[in-house]
Amino acid sequence: xxxxxxxxxxxxxxxxxxxxxxxxxxxxxxxxxxxxxxxxxxxxxxxxxxxxxxxxxxxxxxxxxxxxxxxxxxxxxxxxxxxxxxxxxxxxxxxxxxxxxxxxxxxxxxxxxxxxxxxxxxxxxxxxxxxxxxxxxxxxxxxxxxxxxxxxxxxxxxxxxxxxxxxxxxxxxxxxxxxxxxxxxxxxxxxxxxxxxxx
Amino acid sequence: xxxxxxxxxxxxxxxxxxxxxxxxxxxxxxxxxxxxxxxxxxxxxxxxxxxxxxxxxxxxxxxxxxxxxxxxxxxxxxxxxxxxxxxxxxxxxxxxxxxxxxxxxxxxxxxxxxxxxxxxxxxxxxxxxxxxxxxxxxxxxxxxxxxxxxxxxxxxxxxxxxxxxxxxxxxxxxxxxxxxxxxxxxxxxxxxxxxxxxx
Numbered sequence: 001x002x003x004x005x006x007x008x009x010x011x012x013x014x015x016x017x018x019x020x021x022x023x024x025x026x027x028x029x030x031x032x033x034x035x036x037x038x039x040x041x042x043x044x045x046x047x048x049x050x051x052x053x054x055x056x057x058x059x060x061x062x063x064x065x066x067x068x069x070x071x072x073x074x075x076x077x078x079x080x081x082x083x084x085x086x087x088x089x090x091x092x093x094x095x096x097x098x099x100x101x102x103x104x105x106x107x108x109x110x111x112x113x114x115x116x117x118x119x120x121x122x123x124x125x126x127x128x129x130x131x132x133x134x135x136x137x138x139x140x141x142x143x144x145x146x147x148x149x150x151x152x153x154x155x156x157x158x159x160x161x162x163x164x165x166x167x168x169x170x171x172x173x174x175x176x177x178x179x180x181x182x183x184x185x186x187x188x189x190x191x192x193x194x195x196x197x198x199x
Numbered sequence: 200x201x202x203x204x205x206x207x208x209x210x211x212x213x214x215x216x217x218x219x220x221x222x223x224x225x226x227x228x229x230x231x232x233x234x235x236x237x238x239x240x241x242x243x244x245x246x247x248x249x250x251x252x253x254x255x256x257x258x259x260x261x262x263x264x265x266x267x268x269x270x271x272x273x274x275x276x277x278x279x280x281x282x283x284x285x286x287x288x289x290x291x292x293x294x295x296x297x298x299x300x301x302x303x304x305x306x307x308x309x310x311x312x313x314x315x316x317x318x319x320x321x322x323x324x325x326x327x328x329x330x331x332x333x334x335x336x337x338x339x340x341x342x343x344x345x346x347x348x349x350x351x352x353x354x355x356x357x358x359x360x361x362x363x364x365x366x367x368x369x370x371x372x373x374x375x376x377x378x379x380x381x382x383x384x385x386x387x388x389x390x391x392x393x394x395x396x397x398x
Contacts, residue, residue: 007246011249019224021220034263037251050210051233054204065204
């Protein structure tokens with residue numbers, strides 16, 4: 001309750017649904033917006049409407065973009081021989097920020113989860129085997145979260161891709177860059193030891 | 200950088216300007232919005248436009264509402280004998296949530312600050328003396344922040360209201376409800392001791 005009109009109340013309730021914002025920070029955000037109407041509130045309303053009207057899922061890889069196929073799938077500069085399977089568009093963004101991958105993506109839209117009731121048919125898996133089996137693809141990299149559900153999904157995807165004549169790899173588990181051994185959990189340390197290599 | 204179109208980039212940049220959100224949480228929020236278009240993204244765009252079109256500052260007290268005078272100033276149920284001076288609309292909301300005050304408000308829109316260059320003419324002070332001197336008003340409660348700037352502003356406002364025949368009071372400084380003495384700062388403890396009263 002704010003004592004203000006239902007318009008403000010509704011705006012607070014909607015903003016409070018965003019990840020990272022609760023009712024208290026949503027109230028602060030609304031007051032901030034109402035103080036910065038020309039430079040923030042009106043542009044934000046417009047940007048939301050614009051993005052809603054233009055952004056769509058790529059019909060090839062399910063990445064989000066204003067064009068279909070997305071910029072990554074359409075780019076001749078991206079290596080067509082390597083596919084990287086990720087959980088979510090956020091992971092595409094993270095890998096693109098790191099500029100560490102020059103191939104193309106396949107966004108699953110989630111990971112298998114018995115607890116959350118996510119089954120293989122709920123994920124964007126239908127076209128993955130087909131893409132992996134298509135001419136230039138030589139390697140599929142599984143870049144899924146290092147969680148139980150992520151590992152189960154990686155296992156399931158690797159199974160489905162077996163026998164297609166394509167190399168299936170997983171990104172390495174180990175000590176993060178800048179990580180102190182003392183602060184890492186046992187699982188990461190065990191994985192890092194197991195995946196040790198000659199220097 | 201997200202590799203996505205400028206529409207997404209712009210939305211992230213605008214959301215990152217909200218208090219409580221940074222670039223990282225803005226990216227998460229945008230992905231969340233793009234996944235919940237009908238139930239969140241479109242309503243939010245609409246709610247922002249609606250609030251921008253309808254919400255305005257009350258010409259009497261500077262509270263924000265969709266009507267002018269605001270609901271508090273217009274309500275016959277509110278005690279016209281008491282004015283509560285606050286820094287910001289957020290403080291009006293906080294007091295209304297607490298249902299602890301039944302009078303009317305006067306929103307300054309800030310506090311005096313030499314550091315931030317906020318002078319008396321930058322605050323909504325012009326009509327305060329006039330309102331305080333008008334017939335039914337008997338008491339002006341200063342509910343300003345317990346900071347150096349807040350105290351300076353309270354002092355300044357009290358000076359301006361002196362000689363108008365109106366009682367000027369300040370909300371109490373002391374131990375918050377549920378507060379452990381051990382965790383309170385020295386200033387609060389000193390204020391609480393000084394303002395002690397017979398039980």
